Amino acid sequence: MLKLQNLRDYVPALHANARTPRHLLEAGLGHRQCAGVVALTNDNEVNLKIAITSKLLNPHVTVICRADSHDIEDNMASFGTDYIIDPFDTFAKYLSTALQTPGLYLLQRWLTEKPGTLLPDPVYPPTHGHWIVGGYGRFGKAVFNRLKKEEISITVMEAMPEKTGEPKQGVVRGRGTEEDTLTEADIEHAVGIVAGTDNDANNLSIVMTARAMTNKLFVIARQNYRENDALFRAVDADMVMHPSAIVAGKIWVLLATPMLYEFMSLAAYQEEDWACALVSRIAGLVDNRVPV
Template sequence: MTPLPRHQSIFFLVLRRMRMPLILLIVIMAISVLGLTLAPGVDADGKVQHLSIFHAFYFISYTATTIGFGEIPYAFSDQQRLWVMISIYLSVIGWAYTLGSLFSLLSDRNLQQAFAIQRFSRSVRRLREPFYLVCGYGETGRLVCDALDRLRHRAVVIELDESRVGEIELQGYVADVPAIAADVRNPETLKFAGLTHPQCVGVIALTNDDESNLAVAISARLLAPKIPVLCRAQRAETAATMTAFGTRHVINPFQEFAETLALALHAPAAWQLTHWLTGLPGTTVERYRNPPRGHWILCGHGRFGQQMVSAMDAEAVPVTIIDRDLPDDLEHRWVHGEGTSPDALHQAGVLAAVGIIAATRSDIDNLSIAVAARELNDSLFVILRQNHYANRALFEAYDADTTVVPSEIIGHECLAILSTPLLVPFLNMLRRTDPAWCTGLFEHLTDRLGWDVPEVWSVRINLATAPALYRRLMRGETVTLAMLLRSPQDRAERLECEVLYLDRDADDHRMAPDADTALRAGDEILLAGKPGSRNGFALTIANEHTLNYVLAGTDLPGGWIWERMAGSRKAAPRPNLP
């Protein structure tokens, strides 16, 4: 569907569809008026007289529209009454045809969509705050929009399915979410949705079609090259093309989980820490059983299964593949059959295995595989692929060690990228850090902050976000992290937050910097803390009075008069004491 380029387009569309009915009405009115002026009548004196064009038009106007009936200026003759009867039936036919065409036009899908586009584009143009353009409102798009709403970020949605667009109004978002049912592959649709709007701060392509997501990436690169784009990709070829077009973040959920699984096998604490930091706000994370090293079984060798095999190979973990198709991977042990079959599981060595991955495209088959494998070996570490978010209740009832939900993986990654860009480089460095150090950091953070998903944010020390701290640093004062992380209500207490990462220069990146690290103007720090600590920290670095209390323990006078009085007291000489 191609959006209408101008408001007048709807007007011209209506005129085109109503052209014949309107012409018919005009012709009927003209013939009726002409005939009434030609029909002879009589006046009060019995003389022959003819109606003027004005009187004939006036009479036909209120008679043909069924407003009323009255013979003017004199009683009609039989010839006039005969013509009036013909005119009435003609007008009835004309109005019936016109109204039928009008009702048909109002129910026309193209006109309804034209009205919807006009309302949608008008609501987008009126946005005066930053917003994200979300393309696709499936399971992943819904999770992302929910997260954006909790973070108080506006969103504009394009979704091809009209039923999903209707669901947006039922979600109860804090702010209105403009949405339109349209094809994201059309660049005009993206422009109407605000791609070139000055308040658009990012584009998120989350459809389940790689070609559509690629089209969004290309359109954004050409029409709005400065706006960051985050795209979902299922194939490596599509991801490479997106990257070539300058897409900043390309998310492949299967590849993301493969890297996570490799990290869990290599450094379990780093895996736990990543899950804790990227969880959905307001949820509680439990300590998971770490995936063991040893012999694993993989059921289903599709795109997801191939990524799992690559992750196992990267950590030198042996794996046996069970699949109904003929072997296409001769480097690994292969069992031809169904993962739900006990015979196939026995051939794969389920009794001696330490873990199993149910990676087929069917949720029912994956659950059946897990149940059958656990009956044979109840100590197996089970990884389940959940294809549809609607089956969440079934997977929660089974209680697998790890459930892979592509929509949640993408949602968590999007949330990490959008809410705290500095979190991404921290997690990338975390994957390359010594496992023992990750274990110590994870234990320290959870001891201080608990197992609830913390609030993670980043702050750059500049005049816009930290004016009070920035001015002190520019004056040459020394302020360390330990001095700054104190409660603005009681400086004897520490804020319930921790500094995870410090980004100073192009080559100066510090993981969990020491408390005595001196800050510099322009530093960017990543923090994680309990709810409320973010507001306290923001108040400290922005307000001069609060910062002075946190650093020195004294309150500065507030207001011009009190500052004058405080200055005069300081200038006054002390009396000589005996």
């Protein structure tokens, strides 16, 4: 697969199971120039095994892991994994920042987008009114909990609550792709909707059906597969959550500009006026592209 990617630089590759310690050592885990290990498989248990192996066989190496289970995250943290990235919790935190301090959220996007990207516009998620969350899986739960902390009214739509569980207030049973389900979820009075299932076609359908019923919605859409980029650009959601892109973006910042990660951690304690002033200063220094 790497040979077909036509990458700009040579990338050494090892076709092996990263769960096996011997293969990690063959890849260079014990080498004095090994600076870090990044575990990005879609299996939490495999990422956990990679993290344990790395910390046991090379305690000084930096370990960055993807995880989307709180139990696995706690386990990874217990033996010193340096950075644990949960794409669902990360996006929920971004949404919380956009709700509370939109200037800080804009600053964060400007400083962490890939070089050459057009400056993103500010987003202002409504902080009052009724929201609908479609899908109560890992992503839906993360967003639901963040919105609840803002004391926002929420209705959850879920096709299989017996599998995902449901909040105390209950759910509206259905995918949300049908007008009946959206009507029952009170779409008429909604100010925001989250299309957050693990099915891209359903998420696009939720957005399009909801917009056909009301034109005053702030839309958050979950995109699961990169090949659907064109479709999600066309649907023009206010915020798009792509798990792999969130993980890749955060890791890129950690590896390429670690001081930026520290800066954003400190910026979270600043006031909104501070963030807005800094955004204005940056806007005066750049054209329509993000700063390098």
